[in-house]
Amino acid sequence: MKRPTIADVARRAGVSKGAVSYALNGQPGVSDTTRQRILDVAREIGFSPSNAARALSRASANAVGLAPCRPAKILGVEPWFMGLISGFELELAARSYALTLQVVATPEEEIEVYRRWWGERRIDGVILTDLRENDIRIPVLQQLELPAVVLGGPADTGTIPQLWSDDTGSMTEAVRYLAALGHRRIAQVSGLTSLLHTQARTRAFAAASAALGLDGTVTAQADYTGEEGGRATRRLLSSGNRPTAIIYDNDVMAVAGLAVAQEMGLAVPADLSIVAWDDSLLCSLVHPPLTTLSRDIPGYGAQAARQLLKAIDGERVDNAEGSAAHITARGSTAPPR
Amino acid sequence: MKRPTIADVARRAGVSKGAVSYALNGQPGVSDTTRQRILDVAREIGFSPSNAARALSRASANAVGLAPCRPAKILGVEPWFMGLISGFELELAARSYALTLQVVATPEEEIEVYRRWWGERRIDGVILTDLRENDIRIPVLQQLELPAVVLGGPADTGTIPQLWSDDTGSMTEAVRYLAALGHRRIAQVSGLTSLLHTQARTRAFAAASAALGLDGTVTAQADYTGEEGGRATRRLLSSGNRPTAIIYDNDVMAVAGLAVAQEMGLAVPADLSIVAWDDSLLCSLVHPPLTTLSRDIPGYGAQAARQLLKAIDGERVDNAEGSAAHITARGSTAPPR
DNA sequence: CTGAAAGCGCTTACAG
DNA sequence: CTGAAAGCGCTTACAG
Numbered sequence: 001m002k003r004p005t006i007a008d009v010a011r012r013a014g015v016s017k018g019a020v021s022y023a024l025n026g027q028p029g030v031s032d033t034t035r036q037r038i039l040d041v042a043r044e045i046g047f048s049p050s051n052a053a054r055a056l057s058r059a060s061a062n063a064v065g066l067a068p069c070r071p072a073k074i075l076g077v078e079p080w081f082m083g084l085i086s087g088f089e090l091e092l093a094a095r096s097y098a099l100t101l102q103v104v105a106t107p108e109e110e111i112e113v114y115r116r117w118w119g120e121r122r123i124d125g126v127i128l129t130d131l132r133e134n135d136i137r138i139p140v141l142q143q144l145e146l147p148a149v150v151l152g153g154p155a156d157t158g159t160i161p162q163l164w165s166d167d168t169g170s171m172t173e174a175v176r177y178l179a180a181l182g183h184r185r186i187a188q189v190s191g192l193t194s195l196l197h198t199q200a201r202t203r204a205f206a207a208a209s210a211a212l213g214l215d216g217t218v219t220a221q222a223d224y225t226g227e228e229g230g231r232a233t234r235r236l237l238s239s240g241n242r243p244t245a246i247i248y249d250n251d252v253m254a255v256a257g258l259a260v261a262q263e264m265g266l267a268v269p270a271d272l273s274i275v276a277w278d279d280s281l282l283c284s285l286v287h288p289p290l291t292t293l294s295r296d297i298p299g300y301g302a303q304a305a306r307q308l309l310k311a312i313d314g315e316r317v318d319n320a321e322g323s324a325a326h327i328t329a330r331g332s333t334a335p336p337r
Numbered sequence: 338m339k340r341p342t343i344a345d346v347a348r349r350a351g352v353s354k355g356a357v358s359y360a361l362n363g364q365p366g367v368s369d370t371t372r373q374r375i376l377d378v379a380r381e382i383g384f385s386p387s388n389a390a391r392a393l394s395r396a397s398a399n400a401v402g403l404a405p406c407r408p409a410k411i412l413g414v415e416p417w418f419m420g421l422i423s424g425f426e427l428e429l430a431a432r433s434y435a436l437t438l439q440v441v442a443t444p445e446e447e448i449e450v451y452r453r454w455w456g457e458r459r460i461d462g463v464i465l466t467d468l469r470e471n472d473i474r475i476p477v478l479q480q481l482e483l484p485a486v487v488l489g490g491p492a493d494t495g496t497i498p499q500l501w502s503d504d505t506g507s508m509t510e511a512v513r514y515l516a517a518l519g520h521r522r523i524a525q526v527s528g529l530t531s532l533l534h535t536q537a538r539t540r541a542f543a544a545a546s547a548a549l550g551l552d553g554t555v556t557a558q559a560d561y562t563g564e565e566g567g568r569a570t571r572r573l574l575s576s577g578n579r580p581t582a583i584i585y586d587n588d589v590m591a592v593a594g595l596a597v598a599q600e601m602g603l604a605v606p607a608d609l610s611i612v613a614w615d616d617s618l619l620c621s622l623v624h625p626p627l628t629t630l631s632r633d634i635p636g637y638g639a640q641a642a643r644q645l646l647k648a649i650d651g652e653r654v655d656n657a658e659g660s661a662a663h664i665t666a667r668g669s670t671a672p673p674r
Numbered sequence: 675c676t677g678a679a680a681g682c683g684c685t686t687a688c689a690g
Numbered sequence: 691c692t693g694a695a696a697g698c699g700c701t702t703a704c705a706g
Contacts, residue, residue: 003456005683016693021685031691048456052398053683055389056698063437082418086440093439098459100400101438102430103423119340119385121699122435226622252622259624285563285589286623287596342699353677358701366702368675390699393682458683677706682699690693 004047013041024049055121063098064088064308065123067113069106069130079251079280080297084151087301088127095309097124107132111140118144124312127304131155131162131196147311149304152197154319161317163304167197170293170325171204171247174275177327178245179212182335183273186217187243189232189253191224201249201277216241222253229253233260237272244336245273251280254290258332269334279328288331295325341384350378361386392458400435401425401645402460404450406443406467416588416617417634421488424638425464432646434461444469448477455481461649464641468492468499468533484648486641489534491656498654500641504534507630507662508541508584511612514664515582516549519672520610523554524580526569526590528561538586538614553578559590566590570597574609581673582610588617591627595669606671616665625668632662 010017015034022029023038030038041047055061066088068081085099092099100123104110114137117123124147128137131152138157141148153162178186188205191198202219209217220236222228229248236243237260248254254276261272268274268288276283279294300322311317347354352371359366360375367375378384392398403425405418422436429436437460441447451474454460461484465474468489475494478485490499515523525542528535539556546554557573559565566585573580574597585591591613598609605611605625613620616631637659648654 003458006685007683017684018686018694019692022692025685027686029691034691046452046456048453050393050683051457051459052389052392053698054685056387056393056683056700057685059698061389082440085438089440096453096457098437098454099439100435101422102436103419103426115383116385116433117435119383120388120433121340122388226618230622252618255619256622259622259626262624281563281589282592282619285567285593285596287599289596343701344699354700355678355702356676359676362701364702366675371675387699390682391701393684393699394701396682675706677704679704680702682701685698686696688693688695690691 003050004045006047006049008045009038009042009047012045013038059121060312061122061124062096063100063123064092064305064312065100065102065114065117065126067102067104067110067126069104069110079282080278083280083297084129084301084304087298087303088305090298091302091305091309097309107136111137114140114144114146118146125149125308127151127308128160130192131157132194133196133199147308149308149311149317151300151304152195155196161307161311162319163300163307163322164197164319165295165300165322166324167200168204170277170295171201172208173327174247174293175205175208175212175214177329178247178273178275178333179214181245181273181333183245184214184336185241185243186214186245186247187236188217188219189222189229189236189246189248189257190219191222191249191253193221198249205247216243218243222249224250224253226252226256230256230260233257234264237261237264237266244271245275245333247275247277249277251276251278251282251290251292254292255282255286258286258290267337269332270337273334273336274332275327276332277325284330291330291333292328293325294328296323299323340387341382343384343386345382346375346379346384349382350375396458397649398459398461399433400437400460401429401642401649402437402439402451402454402463404439404441404447404463406441406447416619417615420617420634421466421638421641424635424640425642427635428639428642428646434646444473448474451477451481451483455483462486462645464488464645465497467529468494469531470533470536484645486645486648486654488637488641489532492533498644498648499656500637500644500659501534501656502632502637502659503661504537505541507614507632508538509545510664511584511630512542512545512549512551514666515584515610515612515670516551518582518610518670520582521551521673522578522580523551523582523584524573525554525556526559526566526573526583526585526594527556528559528586528590530558535586542584553580555580559586561587561590563589563593567593567597570594571601574598574601574603581608582612582670584612584614586614588613588615588619588627588629591629592619592623595623595627604674606669607674610671610673611669612664614662621667628667628670629665630662631665633660636660 023035220232222232279292283290360372557569616629620627
C-alpha cells in the first residue's frame, strides 16, 4: 500500500502543497473553508506527514530519548521505570512525540548513546535519571546543547532543569511513624550510595533518628537489587542488638528482606516491621502486604515530560518539586513485640 | 554546538558529498586510501549522518516499534517485557536501529499506533506480542505491508512470520514433575484466556493430567494480574477437595498465590507446591523461592529482532521455534504432606 | 574512480 | 489568501 504524500492531498484538494502544510499545522494562510476541505481530504486518504521529511525541514525529530543505566535484570523487577514511562507517554502522545528507549549498562555507554542520538538528530531531548555526584553526563549534555531534564537533585546541573521530590521529608515521616509505634532500634537498607537521592535519604534517616533520640540506628548499604537487599537484611538481623524495624530504599529490596526475615523465623510485623520506598503491585502481592512510602510515579514522569517539552520549545524551565512520598500503612508495620 | 553535516566532511576531506556517502556506507566507488581519509575526517569532527535525511532518501526509518497492549501497572511488575526489550536491543543496536516504544491499553489503540507510525514513516517494522484468536491486528498489518514478527502461535498469520516456544511440552514437563513428586490433585491458574498461548497451555495441562490419570485437575481462569491470581488461588484452596499443587501462568500470579497460601495458614511446599511460568528475580526474592518454568527471554527477544530485520531487508522469513521453558526446581515444590 | 545533479517529502519565506 | 521555489541533509543513478 503506497503511502500518500502531501502532494496527493494537494492534488485532490486542488491546492498547493504549501496550503496543505499550513492547513495541517494550524498556521494562518488558508481560508477556513479551504482548511476544512484539506483536512477532510487528508483524513479520507489516510495521510500522515512523513516524520523524516518534517524532521529534516524543521530540524526537529519529534522524539525524546530515555537511556536508563541499569542491568536489564534490575530494570525488569523495578516497577518504578514502567510507571515513569507510562507517565511520559501521556504527555508525549498528546504532542505526537515518540519515545526512544535504550537500556545501557554504564554511564559512559549512556553518554555514547546521547552523542549518537544527537548526531543522528534522532531525538530533541532526553530525560536523565539517577543523578550522581559530579555527574559526568551533565557537561556532555551542556556541550551538545541537547535539551534535558534531570530527575533528582537538588544539585548543580548548570542550565539543565531538575525535578525532585522531598525525600528528606518523606524519610522523616517514615522514621517518626515507626517511632510513634514504639520502635527504638530502626535500621535503613540503602540503595546505591553514589546516587544523590540515596545520600539525601541516608542523611535524613540519621537526622530524624537523632532528633527523636533513637538508639543504635544503622544504615546498611546495598544497591537496589534483591540480592544485596537480602544480604544486608541478614547482616542486620544477625547482629546482637537487632533492629525491630527496617526502612528499605526500594520495593525489591524490601520484598527480599521480608523473605530473609521469614527464612530466619522472624514474624513480620510482630518481630520486625518493614517499610518500603516506592509502592508497587509487588508490595501488595506479598504476605503480609508492605507498608510503603508511596508517590505518584506516573505523575512524576508526566511532569518531567512537560518540563522537557518546554525546554525543547526553547522556553525557560525552572527547577520543580514533584509530589512527595507519604506513608501508606499496610500489614508489615506494628508496635514491636 | 553545530552538528556537522556530510558537506563539512566532504569539504575537509577535499572530496564530493557522494564520495563521503559511499565511504561511510561501505559502498564501492572510492579508493581505499580516499575511504580511509574520509573515515578519519568523519571521526575527527564527530560526524553521524542525520537519520532524518537518510530516512527520507532511503525510505527507511532505522527504527522498529513495540506497542505492548497492557495496563502500565501490569507491565511494570511483569519482568517478562523488560527481558524481551533487552534482547531486542542487543540485535538492534548492532545495526543502529532504534526502538520506539508506546504502551497501549487496547488492541484497537495498538492498531491506531501502527497506522500512525507507518504513515509518519517512523518505523520499518513492528513486533507483535499476545497473539489472539482471529487477531484483528494481522489483517491491518498485511494491508499496510508493514514488516512484522509475531511472538506466539502457531496460528494463521498469513505472510507474517511467527516465533513461538513449545508451551505444550513445557506444561507437560511441569505436570509430570509434580506427578513424580506424588501429587494427584494439581490445579492451574491461567492467564487471559483470549490469548492463544494461554489456550495452548490449558489444553496441554488437561491432556498431560489425563494421560497420567490424575484426579480432579482444574483450571481457574485469571488474567496475569496478582489480584486475579490471588483470587483464583483463594477459590481453589477454599474448595472441599483442595489441590496440593498449583501451576501459575506467570510469576506475578504465583507470588500472589504464595501470599494467599500463607494468609490461609498453609505451608509452602508442605501443604501446597507452587510452579510459576517465567522465571524472574521476583521468583527468587520470595520465601520460599519459587520453582519455575524458565526460558531464555532475552534470547527470545533477540531471535525475534533478527527475524524482523530480515523481513525488513525483504528476505523471506520462516516461522521459528525458540527455546522451550524447562523446570528450575527451588523451594516451593516438594512431595505432598 | 570521481563530480554534479536529481530526488526523497516536508516547511517556510517570498512574490503575487 | 494562494502559488512557485528554495532548502533541510542525505543517497544514488548518471556522466565524465
